[in-house]
Amino acid sequence: MTKEERDRGWLSTSIGGSTPTTITVRGKDLAGEVMGEMSFADLAFMLASGRAPTDDESRMFNAVLASLADHGLTPTALAARLTYTGAPEAMQGAIAAGLLGGGSIFLGPVEDTARFLDRILADLGPGATDAQLKSGAADAVRVAAEAGSRVPGLGHPIHKVTDPRTPRLYELARETGTEGPRLKLLSLVADAHRELSGKALPINGAGAAGAALADLGFTPLIARGFALLARTAGLIAHLSEESESPIGMRLWKEVDKRASETP
Amino acid sequence: MTKEERDRGWLSTSIGGSTPTTITVRGKDLAGEVMGEMSFADLAFMLASGRAPTDDESRMFNAVLASLADHGLTPTALAARLTYTGAPEAMQGAIAAGLLGGGSIFLGPVEDTARFLDRILADLGPGATDAQLKSGAADAVRVAAEAGSRVPGLGHPIHKVTDPRTPRLYELARETGTEGPRLKLLSLVADAHRELSGKALPINGAGAAGAALADLGFTPLIARGFALLARTAGLIAHLSEESESPIGMRLWKEVDKRASETP
């Protein structure tokens, strides 16, 4: 592509397009080749990566999305419900409010873990041996410890011993043959952390999901995007429940009552 | 349930919960019964409705989600990309900005059509015959025409003759046995509109999706939620592309240049 061609083409997309009679996504005819032929998750995979997943990749990808979909009355679910309380006519606002809490503390660890592992792999270069992965993990954990920063992907406020999603994701990665260097490396990172700190922190579900998505070929940014996609399914359920058994208005009143009792 | 019990239980959810060793969604064990066993779309269906779909329902539901996932460089995709331009470190904000355009003009028609059809059915009462559906459709179209308001679900700015998603959704509804009174009614509404106005407007994809989701048992509110879920998959792809071949900054400059040339 010459500079002139690239220049002319700056305003373009290779995701999809439509004509009066057809809609195309990633080169496939939406009505004829996608609808009824491909699952929604496979389409999401294809939209982001440009290709459809294999059956094994699809099974793994669906499991990762499922692992991130809902966690009960979390701050994001509460923010969505309280927004619905004020604007029930604009459901897009309530979902947006819920997603906006998906930052460095919640969901962000999916991206952070993928980024952390990518950096170790980039430092090691291609074709690293198991021994090199192990020493790369140990180095990265030591650097984090010296800087006083947390190792992404480890520890969970509720699942203190084992996050039930993690062993299942590892098991499925093996079953589907999608386990790649990042899931392996994350496991070595957890080992290195335990050895260095003497404290056994479990690999959390968000971290394992980030590693799994990266092993499926996605960038850390897209990994975070998929975490938000998964969470959207949970938020729809919370807003549906909120529309039938509201808690927002009453939560406000209880908070207000308690705040005004404070001396 | 006594008033006291209900009262004690106001702050609760039946969507899911977790303990130190387990996570449950809609009564199923997430790690053991959902991950690797159930597709993401089926989980989304179950989170919202409380039950898993049948295979036929699942095929239809996936097709509806696929039909709504992406439409190229639409205002919602552009808003997401322009937001990413200013805040690339907060992907949740760019996705939220994209979803916020899913209102009465875009995506909202999914909800509006479902609501419009629900109202006709409610007026007719349960067990309406085909003849009653036909006359209910004609009445509703006439009322809308007299009020000067648009009939939801009809017409499309680009697909002026046929929206390619619509016949495919009808075909799949028949194949899967999920065609219910709303898809049937929407078709009668289009007929009635053509007879009254003399103008043949196609059933648009959003309208057919709304009717199909309603026939699958979802409320208009949830139907809109699923439209937003589907669109999130498209937005992730746009933001991934934006991070690699950005158009936001340059679009701004071209707009700015052109605006400043205006006398």
Add this chain to the structure above:
Amino acid sequence: MTKEERDRGWLSTSIGGSTPTTITVRGKDLAGEVMGEMSFADLAFMLASGRAPTDDESRMFNAVLASLADHGLTPTALAARLTYTGAPEAMQGAIAAGLLGGGSIFLGPVEDTARFLDRILADLGPGATDAQLKSGAADAVRVAAEAGSRVPGLGHPIHKVTDPRTPRLYELARETGTEGPRLKLLSLVADAHRELSGKALPINGAGAAGAALADLGFTPLIARGFALLARTAGLIAHLSEESESPIGMRLWKEVDKRASETP
């Protein structure tokens, strides 16, 4: 302006622009004529309307904004704080989440009241006498009652007898000479409602603010915009407090604990 000129000029704005050495807003030089010379509220007034307010209009406008700025730990403040809990690095997301609850239930009444009053005035035509305003108010209240819909601008969950902001806004409107037909009409609407229903509902602050902004010449849409501007000031304070004395994480834990105790 010929069609061609208008066509060429569609991509333009009359709000402002910049060159390498100057920035202009509404025709004024930002550095020389606005900064240090004009208050922020006056600039907001000018940006929206195209002209600077008089001193009297300015005093009234500032009072209206002040009346809408904060209401304690409301659902919008809680949604902003809970969003900050998950994404403290993206303050724009927390403010956005707070604003998204400014819909039909909260803040929306500012717009709805302005729209309701505008419609009555439009039906009466220009130059309506006091007697005509009174009968227009009575008609509108009766229509609302028959339709079973609420009269916008009346009633408040906490300020059941008098909303303290309302008499103050009326007093300031008189002092500044900015009382126009909408504030007058809103008062007649409250009278008509009391006569018809036998129940004395106070004019709420949001309604009085909407009427006052409309009397200052703003459309209902802009009136709502200013309510959101005012609330942004409150949200900044809440997020500042949240960053120092956080309640989000603990609120989540208390909610979660209580939800899991529910049988």
Add this chain to the structure above:
Amino acid sequence: MTKEERDRGWLSTSIGGSTPTTITVRGKDLAGEVMGEMSFADLAFMLASGRAPTDDESRMFNAVLASLADHGLTPTALAARLTYTGAPEAMQGAIAAGLLGGGSIFLGPVEDTARFLDRILADLGPGATDAQLKSGAADAVRVAAEAGSRVPGLGHPIHKVTDPRTPRLYELARETGTEGPRLKLLSLVADAHRELSGKALPINGAGAAGAALADLGFTPLIARGFALLARTAGLIAHLSEESESPIGMRLWKEVDKRASETP
């Protein structure tokens, strides 16, 4: 305060509250002491800091807000307008979408500059002399250069020689006696950068605003909040204009046409 008292009081706010007959903000009666007595900007200052500004501080604060209010058809204004195109009934969503672009690239520099200057001052300790400020500035610039990272607050894509807001902010800071160590330091940072790089970058308006807000006593987080508050005024104007002379729909069509012409 004992631990028990603090514990009981976790769910409280010192921003404001209301009773059936009164509303209080930061200890002042809203109707009697704020409305009509205090400008909106002064209230915003007081809500965030707990105290009203002096007249001089108020003049400076208003000027800073004015400097950040609008910049024409920027990505944030375009995102707000494109969101309005899809959801004109939910203005809160369009404003939220506009604010969500206020991240690391736009508006974020207000916070980043304040943070950068705070760090230099913290390293120097209290009561630093001019000579120490100068050498602190030089050190910080050198560290940034060695790390290959940009110095916050310097340079502007359009105002390449002088950002017209900057000298005006410095002038007003002197006039109002609010110039503090951060504005002084930022100027030394610009000098140091020019000496080290041989390239004269102007102090940009966002950087000067961040320094000025920090000198007024605000944290970097609140400084960013005020940048968002200021921008909200601009967004209201853009949405008002969009509702009357829309560009969103047509911008979409032009983008779409051009994208589909790309080979």
